[in-house]
Amino acid sequence: MATDDHPPFVFRDLDGRLTGFNVDLARAMCQQLNSSCALRIRSFEDLLPALREDEGNAIISGLARDPALAEDLAFTDDYLKLPARFVVRQGDAAGFDEGNLNGLRIAVANGTRHDLFARRFFPQAVIVGHETTIDARNAVRDGSADAYFGDGLSLSFWLRGDTSQDCCEFAGGPWLEPGYFSEGLSIAVRKEDEEKLEALNFALRQVHQSGTYRELYLRYFPLSFY
Secondary structure: OEOOOEOOOEEEOOOOOEEOHHHHHHHHHHHHOOOOOOOOEOOHHHHHHHHHOOOOOOEEEEEOOOOOHHHOEEEOOOOEOOOEEEEEEOOOHHHOOOOOOOOOEEEEEOOOHHHHHHHHHOOOOEEEEEOOHHHHHHHHHHOOOOEEEEEHHHHHHHHHOOOOOOOEEEEEEEEOOOOOOOOOEEEEEEOOOHHHHHHHHHHHHHHHHHOHHHHHHHHHOOOOOO
16 A cells, blocks of 8 residues: 555556556565555555554555554565755765865755754765755755755755756765665555565565666665765
């Protein structure tokens, strides 16, 4: 089960056909299991009740591993990691050293995990908090900050979108530190469905090993955020 209004994960194309990264990944996993699968569309708030009422076998909709949900749900291995990334102005990436941020102005959105991480682990930098993610991104775009530190996935779309004005580029590598950025997107099943969980994890590994996963990733995320 999934929602159908969250591109590029699940959405409808111009002909109304269901498509997206999650859709094609689910189909590829079903092929690995030699199983016919049907993707049922639900609004996000109806996904959990539908799973609990046995109207579907799994949810592939970017559900977070919330401790409260873990009481009656089990989660597969991550099918997409969500690293943190730096962005800097175009032409500055080659000279950007994420191991030496001394005196650099790093824009972050207040209260986010990126904000908390930056203030703890980048003590030599000048961390500049902003009320919104948009304000923080605009700070590096407009030159009032030397870099922005935030979510790599959303940044990959911002960098290619109109609002960035082609100002910036990724710099440094992906940050996947445990406790901050180590958990990604996974598939949820009912707690008691241990066999389904094992099967889905097996299928996910096979999709990776076959090269299908890489093909899907490049199709839906042409600007890699890793």
